[in-house]
Amino acid sequence: MLSSSIAASVVQALAVRELRLTANRRAVLAALEHGQRPLTTEEVAVASSVPVSTVYRNLAELVEAGIVARVAGASGGDRHELAEAFSEHHHHHLVCIECGIVTDFTPSAQLERLIEKEVGALPDRVGFEVTHHVFDVRGRCRDCTRT
Amino acid sequence: MLSSSIAASVVQALAVRELRLTANRRAVLAALEHGQRPLTTEEVAVASSVPVSTVYRNLAELVEAGIVARVAGASGGDRHELAEAFSEHHHHHLVCIECGIVTDFTPSAQLERLIEKEVGALPDRVGFEVTHHVFDVRGRCRDCTRT
């Protein structure tokens, strides 16, 4: 079930785009909320029991509405998670280049501050309008190093 | 033409995997070396005049051999560039979410140091074997902000 605290703000964000919080979208969001990690479209479809074509469409709409964030996996399909405004806190990703699994991690506040500062200077420096940054670490996860 | 300075080390890296530096692979690498930015598979095929199926295969092998790096674009096809060991220097990317173009930028040494430190601690902290990190900034490039 989608937690009601999230539901409220989701409804608002959807309303802006004249989208409704239907049972399917609820199920998709609930899957993302309870998933331990960013999920592929396929995983969302299975976890939510919503047909794939609808999951594709819903995820696209939710990303568009800023409720869901797309995470670049190692290969084979993008992954999705609740956008930061709708989940716990700012974090980054550990991407396993072997099995493709993506897990979260939170870097130090110091690093975060420095990144913000650096990124904030880009518009003036190179005329690039920043929407967000990605700081991912790639390598082999605990399971895959056991082989 | 692929610069001879690179060619030498490429041959070595290829030899480890029993791969040869053929005319096609030369052309693919030359395209990446002279491209101003990370290129899509299609762009490499055109620039090098090598058939797409061969470009796909060659890029995969070169990535596998650590000679080429895959860069996650905004959408529509991954992009490729020479791996850092074979190109000028360490850098990161500005990815335009509008047109998909990827350009390079170099963050401050201070940020780089802090990232290294943080990333270096991960193996002990969470049992993740780090191969490299990705620090990309997403937004709209100069051209796309003009619309």
Added chain:
DNA sequence: ATCGCTTTGAGAACGATTCTCATTCACAGT
């Protein structure tokens, strides 16, 4: 209950990537 609009779902369509396999090529040994 009715109207107008959004949403849905099954399958078709599409595009990027991978696979297949007969042919060609590169290098090592002679």
Added chain:
DNA sequence: ACTGTGAATGAGAATCGTTCTCAAAGCGAT
């Protein structure tokens, strides 16, 4: 140079993830 062996090639088929299509169903307001 000549030959043998495994690597590399290329054209098209096959595959896989994603998007599109369209008729049917759902939701909210009147």
